[in-house]
Amino acid sequence: MSQEEASSSAGGSSRVPPDEQPQNGGYRRPNYMTVGTGGTSESARRLQSILDDSGYGGSITDGDGSVASGFHPGMTGDRYTPIHTPGEPNAIGDNDRKILASHVHQLYYNQNKTALGRAITRTVETLKKLQEMNKQWPAHYPSVQRAPEQAPAERRFSRPNLQHTQSTLEPTQEPQQASPSRPSAPRRAETSIGDDGTHGESSSTAEKRSVPEPRLVSPQLAQDFSILKLDLKLGAASQTDLVHSLEKQSIAALLDGQIVKTIRHLYSLRERIEDTSSKVLVTGDLNAGKSTFCNALLRRKVLPEDQQPCTSIFCEVLDSRENGGIEEVHAVPINMIYDRNNESTYHVYALKQLEQIVTDNEKYSQCKVYVKDIRAVDESLLNNGVVDIALIDAPGLNADSLKTTAVFARQEEIDVVVFVVSAANHFTQSAREFVFNAAMEKAYIFMVVNGFDNIRDKRRCQEMILKQVHQLSPATFKESSELVHFVSSNAIPVAPAELPGPPDGSEPGSPGEKGKGKEKEKLRDFAELEASLRRFVLEKRARSKLAPAKTYLMNVLGDLQSLATVNRDVAQSELDRVTKELQDLVPQLDQSKKATSEAGEDANKEVEDGAQEIYDQTRKTLDEVIGNVGVRDLGIQYPGLLSAYEYADDIKAAMLQEIVDTVSSCEEHARQRTIQGVNTIKNLGLLHLGNGFAEFTFRADQMFMRRKDLLAKQVDFDVELADFFDFANLWERQEKIAGTSMALTVAGVVGGRLMGGTHWIDSALAVGKVMGTQNLRRMVIPGIVLTVVLAASYALASIPQSLPRRLSAKLSSELNRLDYTHENSARIAKEVRRALRYPAGDLRVGLQRNFEKLQGKKEETDKLRYESDVARKYFSNLVRESGEVKSGVERVDLEGPAPGVAAGYDF
Numbered sequence: 034m035s036q037e038e039a040s041s042s043a044g045g046s047s048r049v050p051p052d053e054q055p056q057n058g059g060y061r062r063p064n065y066m067t068v069g070t071g072g073t074s075e076s077a078r079r080l081q082s083i084l085d086d087s088g089y090g091g092s093i094t095d096g097d098g099s100v101a102s103g104f105h106p107g108m109t110g111d112r113y114t115p116i117h118t119p120g121e122p123n124a125i126g127d128n129d130r131k132i133l134a135s136h137v138h139q140l141y142y143n144q145n146k147t148a149l150g151r152a153i154t155r156t157v158e159t160l161k162k163l164q165e166m167n168k169q170w171p172a173h174y175p176s177v178q179r180a181p182e183q184a185p186a187e188r189r190f191s192r193p194n195l196q197h198t199q200s201t202l203e204p205t206q207e208p209q210q211a212s213p214s215r216p217s218a219p220r221r222a223e224t225s226i227g228d229d230g231t232h233g234e235s236s237s238t239a240e241k242r243s244v245p246e247p248r249l250v251s252p253q254l255a256q257d258f259s260i261l262k263l264d265l266k267l268g269a270a271s272q273t274d275l276v277h278s279l280e281k282q283s284i285a286a287l288l289d290g291q292i293v294k295t296i297r298h299l300y301s302l303r304e305r306i307e308d309t310s311s312k313v314l315v316t317g318d319l320n321a322g323k324s325t326f327c328n329a330l331l332r333r334k335v336l337p338e339d340q341q342p343c344t345s346i347f348c349e350v351l352d353s354r355e356n357g358g359i360e361e362v363h364a365v366p367i368n369m370i371y372d373r374n375n376e377s378t379y380h381v382y383a384l385k386q387l388e389q390i391v392t393d394n395e396k397y398s399q400c401k402v403y404v405k406d407i408r409a410v411d412e413s414l415l416n417n418g419v420v421d422i423a424l425i426d427a428p429g430l431n432a433d434s435l436k437t438t439a440v441f442a443r444q445e446e447i448d449v450v451v452f453v454v455s456a457a458n459h460f461t462q463s464a465r466e467f468v469f470n471a472a473m474e475k476a477y478i479f480m481v482v483n484g485f486d487n488i489r490d491k492r493r494c495q496e497m498i499l500k501q502v503h504q505l506s507p508a509t510f511k512e513s514s515e516l517v518h519f520v521s522s523n524a525i526p527v528a529p530a531e532l533p534g535p536p537d538g539s540e541p542g543s544p545g546e547k548g549k550g551k552e553k554e555k556l557r558d559f560a561e562l563e564a565s566l567r568r569f570v571l572e573k574r575a576r577s578k579l580a581p582a583k584t585y586l587m588n589v590l591g592d593l594q595s596l597a598t599v600n601r602d603v604a605q606s607e608l609d610r611v612t613k614e615l616q617d618l619v620p621q622l623d624q625s626k627k628a629t630s631e632a633g634e635d636a637n638k639e640v641e642d643g644a645q646e647i648y649d650q651t652r653k654t655l656d657e658v659i660g661n662v663g664v665r666d667l668g669i670q671y672p673g674l675l676s677a678y679e680y681a682d683d684i685k686a687a688m689l690q691e692i693v694d695t696v697s698s699c700e701e702h703a704r705q706r707t708i709q710g711v712n713t714i715k716n717l718g719l720l721h722l723g724n725g726f727a728e729f730t731f732r733a734d735q736m737f738m739r740r741k742d743l744l745a746k747q748v749d750f751d752v753e754l755a756d757f758f759d760f761a762n763l764w765e766r767q768e769k770i771a772g773t774s775m776a777l778t779v780a781g782v783v784g785g786r787l788m789g790g791t792h793w794i795d796s797a798l799a800v801g802k803v804m805g806t807q808n809l810r811r812m813v814i815p816g817i818v819l820t821v822v823l824a825a826s827y828a829l830a831s832i833p834q835s836l837p838r839r840l841s842a843k844l845s846s847e848l849n850r851l852d853y854t855h856e857n858s859a860r861i862a863k864e865v866r867r868a869l870r871y872p873a874g875d876l877r878v879g880l881q882r883n884f885e886k887l888q889g890k891k892e893e894t895d896k897l898r899y900e901s902d903v904a905r906k907y908f909s910n911l912v913r914e915s916g917e918v919k920s921g922v923e924r925v926d927l928e929g930p931a932p933g934v935a936a937g938y939d940f
């Protein structure tokens with residue numbers, strides 16, 4: 034420990050002694066005034082220097098001890114490609130710095146990884162909640178409008194026209210939205226690309242086409258859906274058509290499926306970001322020296338090298354720690370899926386047998402080569418203390434292997450593609466093809482121009498190769514100082530495959546101070562390459578593992594936000610609509626309730642009043658007719674004494690007919706009254722239920738069809754002889770008649786007294802007194818005879834007057850006995866009641882139904898209101914929540930402290 038450091042660690046403070054000041058403007062450490070414990074300040078200083086250093090080799094001293102300038106990528110600052118880092122890893126503290134830099138990098142990586150992992154968990158939870166919500170309140174899906182005739186370029190740039198798919202769309206808009214196949218005027222081709230897809234048309238056409246945007250089309254949604262987009266590409270129909278033709282429930286089901294897929298993908302992304310390994314694919318032309326290069330990286334001759342093309346299968350070199358520390362080869366037969374824990378999936382070979390498997394292979398598809406890394410942590414690529422790297426040596430590119438290798442390179446787990454090209458041969462046709470395609474996928478390719486030792490005009494070779502790189506991968510060319518290396522892999526000393534111990538006593542492959550001149554240069558070039566490759570692998574790992582998660586999350590959360598915004602607005606408008614509907618519905622319901630009881634009562638009253646009125650009226654009429662039928666002119670002439678009996682029968686029949694006719698007229702009256710009642714009830718219905726109620730027709734002629742007046746036919750009485758002699762009536766009548774003859778008077782008096790009177794003795798005595806006893810004795814007999822004859826003839830003469838009375842009285846008493854008046858009145862009233870009850874019942878049922886309908890509607894609306902309110906709150910929260918998570922993800926800075934190449938990489 035230096036004096037300065039010692040005094041620092043003692044907790045004091047010190048100045049740098051003047052004799053320790055740097056000479057000749059050389060680099061010197063900055064001075065620190067340290068306070069606190071020495072230990073802490075030392076580690077703080079180291080960390081500080083690493084952070085300042087911001088990556089591998091940034092402050093590695095170069096040959097003259099000055100700090101390599103120009104590589105200070107900050108957390109957020111823009112970075113540029115550092116100049117080549119010196120490859121002398123023997124400076125004091127350099128290794129420590131590299132290791133710590135790796136750890137700092139790892140720290141940032143872990144921070145980002147944790148942040149993204151958390152964001153994935155939250156997004157999955159949010160999506161699951163959305164799934165639940167989607168079941169209760171099927172989410173409205175904004176469809177992406179795309180005119181089928183749109184040119185591809187326009188389609189790509191056109192702003193999605195979002196609209197929800199519910200019935201709330203104004204009806205006038207729907208046909209226009211749903212008719213993309215409608216022929217339109219030809220567009221001007223590609224003169225401009227419009228936001229709304231109407232550019233390139235004449236303004237009049239555009240005007241005609243300008244459709245008022247449907248309600249809730251969200252102009253604020255400027256972005257297309259990327260993840261939660263519904264896959265509706267069926268036939269030639271446009272997505273808009275299909276979304277419109279789909280039921281709300283079907284859209285919800287499709288969205289549910291999309292959510293499930295998204296959740297699954299998020300889980301696989303989480304797995305990927307938690308995966309600590311990274312794969313480097315080494316490929317290139319036949320015999321370019323790929324195996325030699327891999328061996329040089331490993332400092333061991335693990336892979337077979339030959340002047341003849343030899344590598345025929347993919348050899349993946351892994352750290353033997355992944356195989357329980359055992360060095361061996363696992364050869365995986367063709368069509369077998371490798372599982373290290375299942376020995377039946379591979380054949381085990383010793384390392385030295387690899388050459389044989391690789392060169393003469395027809396059985397195996399790939400080899401897993403487990404080797405012990407003999408290099409130090411800071412130097413090794415495989416065992417670098419940060420990440421488990423697997424090197425994959427691919428077969429040389431030719432027409433046969435090109436496709437396989439290209440597919441391999443595209444695999445997600447390939448983080449880095451290292452392309453080995455022969456300095457002497459440059460890029461072959463296969464190489465060009467591969468690099469060109471791989472560059473589209475990976476953007477940056479690490480280029481190893483091998484066999485540089487064979488080149489005499491190195492400068493010209495470099496220029497030519499770089500020119501080709503420029504054509505094949507401009508991005509790689511831009512970073513060529515980091516990514517294109519000219520080396521001689523065979524110049525790197527390597528240990529044999531089977532480790533006997535380090536050759537010549539030193540660590541194999543360590544450049545050390547061995548070699549002079551050109552050899553030293555080769556070793557330095559290779560060391561530079563290794564440093565760049567390490568940076569590239571680590572950086573690419575961060576990017577290749579975290580960037581897809583970040584991008585995907587950003588897209589999902591963006592979609593969620595869009596979806597939530599649309600649904601929040603839909604829910605809000607639904608809420609407003611149902612709230613207004615409820616405001617109208619509540620008074621309607623009250624009114625209906627009132628009407629149900631009031632109109633029901635009114636209708637009942639109409640029924641009862643009508644029936645009662647008809648009963649009273651019928652009873653009164655019948656009573657009157659029955660009472661007067663005896664004195665009414667029934668239009669029957671008295672035919673004389675000889676036909677007295679027929680006369681009596683005729684009278685009787687006429688009387689009965691009169692009563693029957695009266696009953697019929699009462700029925701007719703009742704019919705009219707019923708029509709009036711039905712109309713009253715109809716009007717009540719119209720008033721409360723509208724036109725629908727009056728649809729039934731009342732058939733008044735159907736009344737009294739079944740229950741005729743049968744009673745009249747049952748009324749029967751016999752005409753007796755006494756009916757013709759109505760003496761009691763005669764007596765009453767004689768007192769009223771004046772000026773009748775004496776004889777009649779006497780006969781009447783005597784006869785009357787004799788015949789009907791009870792006081793005939795008084796009368797006789799009175800006559801005796803007048804006429805004397807003798808005269809009386811002589812006159813008694815003829816007098817009596819005369820009286821009888823006179824009385825009989827008078828009675829017979831009065832038949833036309835007396836008979837109807839007698840018969841009427843008999844009829845009346847007979848009808849009374851049968852309770853005829855009441856029975857008929859009740860019958861007619863009952864029929865009226867029955868007829869009126871139909872519309873009254875209909876009215877009651879209609880009112881009740883109307884009330885129940887309104888009540889049901891209110892309950893439904895209440896439910897809808899509640900659901901809309903819940904949905905509004907939920908989607909408002911979702912907008913906020915997805916926004917929060919999204920900004921968290923946005924803050925994950927993958928450009929930040931990564932060591933190496935410039936920001937602006939577009940992996």
Ligand SMILES: Nc1nc2c(ncn2[C@@H]2O[C@H](COP(=O)(O)OP(=O)(O)OP(=O)(O)O)[C@@H](O)[C@H]2O)c(=O)[nH]1
Pocket residue numbers: 318319320321322323324325326337338339340341342343344345427428429430483484485486487520521522523524
């Ligand atoms: N001069 C020189 N020769 C090299 C260099 N690298 C490799 N070689 C030689 O080139 C030949 C082919 O090397 P390999 O490593 O087998 O080439 P490869 O690309 O793996 O071959 P395949 O896998 O069969 O396509 C060997 O004889 C190596 O010794 C180099 O940098 N300089």
